[in-house]
Amino acid sequence: MALLEVSGLKKIYTTRFGGAQVQALSNVTFSVAEGEYVAIMGESGSGKTTLLNILAALDKPTSGKVLLDGKDITAIKEGDLAAFRRDRLGFVFQDFNLLDTFSLQDNIFLPLVLQGKSYEEMSGRIAPLARKLGISHLLSKYPYEVSGGEQQRAAVARALITNPRLILADEPTGALDSRATEALLNLFGDINAEGQTILMVTHSVKAAAHAGRVLFLRDGEVYHQLYRGGQTVEQMFGKISDTLTVMTQGGELDA
Amino acid sequence: MRKLSFYPKLAARSIKNNRQFYLPYILTVIGTCAAMYILYALNFDPGFSQLGEGTTNGQAYVSMFMTIGIFLVSVFCFIFLVYTNSFLMKRRTKELGLYSVLGMGKKNIAGIMVFESLYIAVIGIVLGLALGILLHKLMTLLLYSLMRLPVPFGFSVQLPAVLSTAMFFALMIFLTLILNLWRVGRSKPVELLRGGNVGEKEPKINWFIVIIGVLSLGGGYFIAMWTPDSMWAIALYFVAVFLVIIGTYCLFTSLSIMALKALRKNKRYYYKAKHFISVSGMLYRMKRNGVGLANICIIATMVMVMISGTLSLYAGSDEIVKLNAPTDVISQGRHYFYYTMEESTPEERELINPDALNDYVLSRYAEAGAEPTSGYQVEYLEVSLEIPYNGALVVSPTLYIITADSYAALTGEEAPQLASGEYLLCSGSPYADYFTDSFSYLISSEYNGRDYSDPANYEFSREYKMAGECKNVLNDVIRNQTIITAGNDAANLLVVDGTDTLNEIGLTSKSGCYYWEGRYNFAQLSDDEIVALVDRTIEQPYDFGAAGCGYVGYFYTTTRVSFERDIFGFAGGFLFLGVFLGLVFMMAAVLIIYYKQVSEGYEDQRRFDIMRKVGLSRREARRSIRSQILTVFFLPLIVAAIHIAFDFKLVLQLLTLFALNNTTLTALCTLGTLAVFCVIYAAVYMLTARAYYKIVDARPQEARN
Known part of the structure; x- marks a missing residue:
């Protein structure tokens, strides 16, 4: 059974005074198997962020279903949503979203604290994780004292520490320089190799080229998808670029 | 050359868009302006000179009290308007930065600010004077009845009072304008645009300040406990007040950080959902908050001491008359x-x-x-x-x-x-x-x-x-x-x-x-x-x-009649001044609290948004916010109550100078004042906390786009 199943997802926004309606997602259907590393690509306005918000249970679809482990997350009650998010999902954001008021360690602890875990358990979990991510020596620092790449690694640690079923990453390399981007993508690859399911939304061909599968979103629908199979990152990069070119031309034809 | 209506329009829109900050500011100008007018009008009131057969001092007391009042309110207005203005400007740096990036020169920005000040001055002074003139009659009635003087008829607008008040506030607003222009003149557009969003360093404990704070507060309290009689009390009262004020500032800024750090060290306590967020949040902004909280604490203490002291004296006046004029x-x-x-x-x-x-x-x-x-x-x-x-x-x-x-x-x-x-x-x-x-x-x-x-x-x-x-x-x-x-x-x-x-x-x-x-x-x-x-x-x-x-x-x-009129002229005028200044100071405290809540709301908005994404439920967020606000809010009140407890003996001794020797009465007056103040404070808390929740709890959908 697939870990995540999305079927017939539709989202229509109504502007504040009930005037124009904007269709962000028209009909999105796809599934993600356990242990997969999926990238979702698309231009601005293609519905990427809306899709991610619905998957994160931060927003509700107009119609359609999202099943995580066979459970419909659109049907979860408001009061249980927060617990659902912190127990099942891990988030990595473009601008890291670390809290300035906490040291890196406390930022990483945040979801565990919200779960009500004891300090002993938390410190037991963080040590191996920090070692793996190479931030052991930075744990007592504050976000504004470390580089962007280090902040993002701390954010990844925060996402991983709850052992989530699914990591949702929203443009994780968007605010990083090329070296830090490379390091982060390698890190994602390693994590995925250990069995962690990752769903990443991105603009970046380079980032998408690291994924096992790439979904292309256009006008609120899944337009195309690419499987890596046995290809290298470079080969994947070329294929994604070609697809994007075709998509752009097609877009022009449609218009 | 731009059209002449350009600046006024932009200034009006700017005030309207920032009304959340400007409205309380303008209300403060109106309130203090009304207060000032009333004090001036009472001071100039010709009615007092014809008053009170058998009193020698009625007019002198009124005049003396109003002069003291005018002086205190003036000093206070100056400090306070500068304070709120700097707060306003900080909130607006981004907007001004945007103007300058969009190609407005500093001259243009100055033009807008001149018109803004003009609007505030006109609205504030006109409405303030109107309010003052309306309340003047009421205050006259109150003052006369407190002084047990026959209430005069008629209603008059005191022109000299109008002029004095208007000139004072025009000058104040002009001064703040100059200050703002100077600030804009010094700044660079990029800095303006970036505004206040610079990561703050974690506060460090400054042991020097801790020691000074402990010594000052201890010294002040020691004096309060030690003074053997009223002569010593009057000699040392202001020394004690000064020491306590210094101590309060030092301890709020340093001791609070120390306490929070100790809480953070205690892992079992700290890593609980409720404490985790609030302790770190308070620690983060305690340095800046410390001063604000100390301000609130000192104002609260001042208001309560003033009102309870003058109230005790007034309530004890009948007894003083009975004792001193038995026949x-x-x-x-x-x-x-x-x-x-x-x-x-x-x-x-x-x-x-x-x-x-x-x-x-x-x-x-x-x-x-x-x-x-x-x-x-x-x-x-x-x-x-x-x-x-x-x-x-x-x-x-x-x-x-x-x-x-x-x-x-x-x-x-x-x-x-x-x-x-x-x-x-x-x-x-x-x-x-x-x-x-x-x-x-x-x-x-x-x-x-x-x-x-x-x-x-x-x-x-x-x-x-x-x-x-x-x-x-x-x-x-x-x-x-x-x-x-x-x-x-x-x-x-x-x-x-x-x-x-x-x-x-x-x-x-x-x-x-x-x-x-x-x-x-x-x-x-x-x-x-x-x-x-x-x-x-x-x-x-x-x-x-x-x-x-x-x-x-x-x-x-x-x-007995002349003694009675003398005592009530004094105690009544004193009580009037105490309550009047108490209200003015209270208004200031409310405004400080409001601005604090609102500005922190905007800072916390992002924090809570992040935490919500990571899995903080709305209920948990509310709970943690409440525990944080409650602590920050009621800490000054608790400290003020402690100050007052220590001050009580001094007040008793000072009251013996006015021949009042009634511990029970003074205790009742003090407790009553404390109770009323707590009620008002709690009401202010609820109002401003609501403003804070509204900002922090903004729906993610709204925040997103």
Whole structure:
């Protein structure tokens, strides 16, 4: 059974005074198997962020279903949503979203604290994780004292520490320089190799080229998808670029 | 060249868009402006000069209190407007930065700011004056009734007050404008655009400040606990206040950080969902918050001390009148003993004959047209003696000696039976030891002209023997109805057989004064008639010698009415000022709290948004916000309450200066003030907390786009 199943997802926004309606997602259907590393690509306005918000249970679809482990997350009650998010999902954001008021360690602890875990358990979990991510020596620092790449690694640690079923990453390399981007993508690859399911939304061909599968979103629908199979990152990069070119031309034809 | 309407339009829009910050600011200008107008108008009120037959000080008190009030409100307005203005400007740096990035020069921005200030000045001053003029009548009624003066009719707008107030606020707003222009002139557009979003360093504990804080606060509290009497209290009060203020600032900024860091060290406590967010949040902004909280704490303390003190005095005034003016009229005659015998004439050495003096004074009242319905005489001696004590010669603190008959008249007890040379002791003073069992004293050198450089020449008085202790200790009645200086705890009181003994001691003492008082009631006369009666008795000079009364060195008559009007003029004016300033300061505290909540709301918005994404439920968020706000909000109030507890003894001692000696009453007034303040504070909390929630709890959908 697939870990995540999305079927017939539709989202229509109504502007504040009930005037124009904007269709962000028209009909999105796809599934993600356990242990997969999926990238979702698309231009601005293609519905990427809306899709991610619905998957994160931060927003509700107009119609359609999202099943995580066979459970419909659109049907979860408001009061249980927060617990659902912190127990099942891990988030990595473009601008890291670390809290300035906490040291890196406390930022990483945040979801565990919200779960009500004891300090002993938390410190037991963080040590191996920090070692793996190479931030052991930075744990007592504050976000504004470390580089962007280090902040993002701390954010990844925060996402991983709850052992989530699914990591949702929203443009994780968007605010990083090329070296830090490379390091982060390698890190994602390693994590995925250990069995962690990752769903990443991105603009970046380079980032998408690291994924096992790439979904292309256009006008609120899944337009195309690419499987890596046995290809290298470079080969994947070329294929994604070609697809994007075709998509752009097609877009022009449609218009 | 742009059209002339460009700046006014932009300025109006800017105020409208920032109304969340400008509205409270403008309301403050309106409020302080109204307060200022009222103070000026009361000060200039011509009504007070024609007021109060029999009061000498009514107008003087009003004028004095209003002058103090105007001064305090002026200083306060200045500090406060500058403070709120700087807050406003900080919130607006981004907007101004955007203007300059969009191609406006500093001159253009200055143009907008000039018009903004103009709008604020016009709106604030016009509405403020209107409010002030409306409330003026109400405040006049309040003040007059507090001072127990007949309420005047009519309603007037005081033009000089309008002008003074308008000019003062125009100047204030002009000053803040200059300050803002200077600030913009110095800044670079990019800096303006970035605004306040710079990561703050974690606050460090500054041990130096902790030590200074502990020492100052400890010192202030020590003074408050230590002061033995009212004289020390008045001398050290402002020192104590100063130390406590310093201590409060230091401790709020440093100790709070220390406490929070200690909490963070405690892992079991810290890593709980509820504490985790609030402790770190408070720690993060405590440095800046510390000053704000200390401000609130000090203002709260000030307001409560002012109101509770003036309220106690006012509430105790009836008692003060009853104690100090036990009858409608008191005539007092004095015979001083500390004249040098060589220089005084034989006439001046004639002792007062109390009964003759009483008859003479009564005859003067009869001539003036009224006889008292009841009355009595009181005689006492105020004296300083040199007493052999433990092998040395000590000068006793001022000693009061009254006759047995006077004691009976004052206390309502039977007159004690005493032989000549016997006395009763009213103890209660630390110096009572000098007079237990018996005493004699050194006869003054001035009395017999001896050379006292050689102790062999010392001559002592006869031995006075203690016959017992008074049933009444040195209580309020005796203390206030004799002239024992208010708050003089060192005084002792003896009761002796009669006038002759008073004179015997007076004549041989180092220095002393004999007092005679005739106390009369005129139940048949109204207050004004009594004042008129006394005026008629003093139309003709008294000739005591001719009437066989002896030599009266000083003679005067007081009425209860004038005393009452005096006391209420003072206490009423004082209470009015206390409440009035209390309200003005309170307004400031409310505004500080509001701005604090709103600005923190905007800072916390992002934090809570992130936490919500990571899995913080709305309920948990609310709970953690509440615990944080509650702590921050009620910490100043709790500290203020502690300050007041320590201050209580000082206030009691200061109140004895006004002859008020009622601990229960003062305690009730203080507790009442505290309770009312807490209620108002809690209401303000709920209102501003709601503003905070609204900002922080903004739906993610709204925040997103």
